[in-house]
Amino acid sequence: MDDSRRRRQRMIGLLRGMARDEGYTLTCLPDVRLLRADRPLSRTPVLYEPGIVIVVQGSKRGFLGRQTFVYDDQHYLVVSVPVPFTMETHATAQEPLLAIYLRLDSAMALDLCEQLDRHEGIATAEPRGLYSSPMEASLSMAVLRLLEALANAPEGELLGPAMVREIYFRVLCGAQGGSMRAALAQQGRFGRVARAIRLIHSEYDEALSVDRLAHEAAMSVPTFHAHFRAMTGTSPMRYVQSTRLHQARLHMLRQDTTAAAAATAVGYESASQFSREFKRLFGRPPVEEVARMRRDFAMPEALTPSGFVSSH
Structure with a gap:
């Protein structure tokens, strides 16, 4: 050997x-x-x-x-x-x-x-x-x-x-x-888009707009859109949505809250919209997805907060 x-x-x-x-x-x-x-x-x-x-x-x-x-x-x-x-x-x-x-x-x-x-x-x-x-x-x-x-x-x-x-x-x-x-x-356009991403992760529960994110990156909206998609493979608002939904799933797992409470915690005003978008992303309604995670996946206590949302 x-x-x-x-x-x-x-x-x-x-x-x-x-x-x-x-x-x-x-x-x-x-x-x-x-x-x-x-x-x-x-x-x-x-x-x-x-x-x-x-x-x-x-x-x-x-x-x-x-x-x-x-x-x-x-x-x-x-x-x-x-x-x-x-x-x-x-x-x-x-x-x-x-x-x-x-x-x-x-x-x-x-x-x-x-x-x-x-x-x-x-x-x-x-x-x-x-x-x-x-x-x-x-x-x-x-x-x-x-x-x-x-x-x-x-x-x-x-x-x-x-x-x-x-x-x-x-x-x-x-x-x-x-x-x-x-x-x-964190230099150049990559660094400027990264600043906008950090803003999304720190204020995902706020009313974030493309204009505000582009301003954070010091870019015009069209330029920001193009560089954001090149860097992440998705649009800025899709990224915001994904970040909120991942955080909501973790909120339900760790805090044992309802889908409605998790939706509010991550900035959704409509529980029905939250449920639709959650199922579109994860393939299951919130209750079923959380039950699957609890059944199949050990979830230890959270890491010390880093300023970023994650899947775990």
């Missing part, structure tokens, strides 16, 4: 031991969670906070417009800016999907970017809000060290942060690390 296979088998064993239930499992590090799925999942809408998803066993496919993003034991996913997309999972009870999710620590990532910028030969690229990239051996080894530390609470708490920093370093220097560094810089 070669080194890469031994390393993968070790990671699978560690994740199986720590992530015993389907859904997300907390770790001793607040921005690191483990994910397990014991069954396949057909295409479903998702909205990830900025972060890194590293799959050790099984696979996921993300679909954004005509683009497909594979993240499996050979590829990881990077989300620089929250982008609503659809995702499917390939997993079985015998070979469950096992993954690690690292929510982006922007301060740490930017600090590394500044240090990398001082070195010659560090290429940059066009910023991208979402991409998958090949898993290099150096990154795989860093992930294994983190998992070994997380399996031991004192090591995880004391050494884990440095190991997370190494993973960021490997990603920023990886095959598409230049795109992540450019996205984190």
